[in-house]
Amino acid sequence: MSGDRESIADPVELIKDPELKARREAENGVRQFKLAVQIIRSNIPNEDGAFKLKQSTLLQLHREALDGIHPLAGTYRNSRVFINNSDHLPPKAVDVPDHVADMCDYVNANWPDKNACHLSSYILWRLNWIHPFADGNGRTARVVSYVILNIKLRSLLPGSPTIPDIIAADKKPYYNELEKADRAWRLGQLDISGMEKMIEGLLAQQLLSATQEAGL
Numbered sequence: 001m002s003g004d005r006e007s008i009a010d011p012v013e014l015i016k017d018p019e020l021k022a023r024r025e026a027e028n029g030v031r032q033f034k035l036a037v038q039i040i041r042s043n044i045p046n047e048d049g050a051f052k053l054k055q056s057t058l059l060q061l062h063r064e065a066l067d068g069i070h071p072l073a074g075t076y077r078n079s080r081v082f083i084n085n086s087d088h089l090p091p092k093a094v095d096v097p098d099h100v101a102d103m104c105d106y107v108n109a110n111w112p113d114k115n116a117c118h119l120s121s122y123i124l125w126r127l128n129w130i131h132p133f134a135d136g137n138g139r140t141a142r143v144v145s146y147v148i149l150n151i152k153l154r155s156l157l158p159g160s161p162t163i164p165d166i167i168a169a170d171k172k173p174y175y176n177e178l179e180k181a182d183r184a185w186r187l188g189q190l191d192i193s194g195m196e197k198m199i200e201g202l203l204a205q206q207l208l209s210a211t212q213e214a215g216l
Contacts, residue, residue: 004084004085004175005083005084005086005171005175005178013069013070014068014069014070014071015069024068024069025065025069028064028065028069029065029139031064032061032064032065032143033143033162033164035060035061035064036143037156039061039147040150040151040156043151044150044154044155044156051111051151052104052108053107053108053148054104055104057144057147058127058132058140058144059074059076060074061140061143061144062133062136062140065139065143066135066136069135070134070136072135076096076100076132076133077093077096077133077134078093078134079093079134080092080093081093081131081134083131085175086175086178086179086182087179087182087183088129088178088179088182090130090131091130091131096130099130100130100132103122103123103126103130106122107119107122111152116148116149116152116153117149117196117200117203118192118196119148119149120145120146120148120152121192121196121198121199123141123144123145124145124174124178124199125177125178125181125182125195127140127144128178129178129181129182129185142163142167142168145164146164149163149199149203157203157207157210158206158207158210158213159206159207159208159209159210159213160206160209160210161206161209162206163199163203166202166205173198177192180194180195181194181195
């Protein structure tokens, strides 16, 4: 069995051939990241703190990732979903929109006072906790988290690989922090401190790569 913390939902994917699916996922990944960069650039000039995280932004990014792969690309799931290798049971489909709305409200209400790593970490955990999509939850959570990080820091962060790519290359630390945050939440606590430390380290890693590329 794979060690990935993957969604288990009704098998309704549009592409059955593994090679074709992998190719389409790669192409979609490029399109999703290009959209993320557009969103970041369009919001960086907002000096007055006017940025608001909207559900439509999440759905647009998800659609880019799953277009042509899953019939529910760009929409919330309509059935129960389970997660491989995890003790967490995501909420029922009927409750997903309310949970996503609350998540966006948290980010928007705390935008002036919380730091970039906290808000980015919160999205990375909470979107995975809600698991609002039939597929593509991790990909979308990672890119939305990165969008939030860049906009809050008012910069399109330099360096490669980017934080989402670094996480995707070795998901174990990321999975571990998701599970820790899930356990804390079951006890009635919001504790994403471990996730914040992880994001801080990955941010430093990406920025260091930029200085190395520049020969500094």
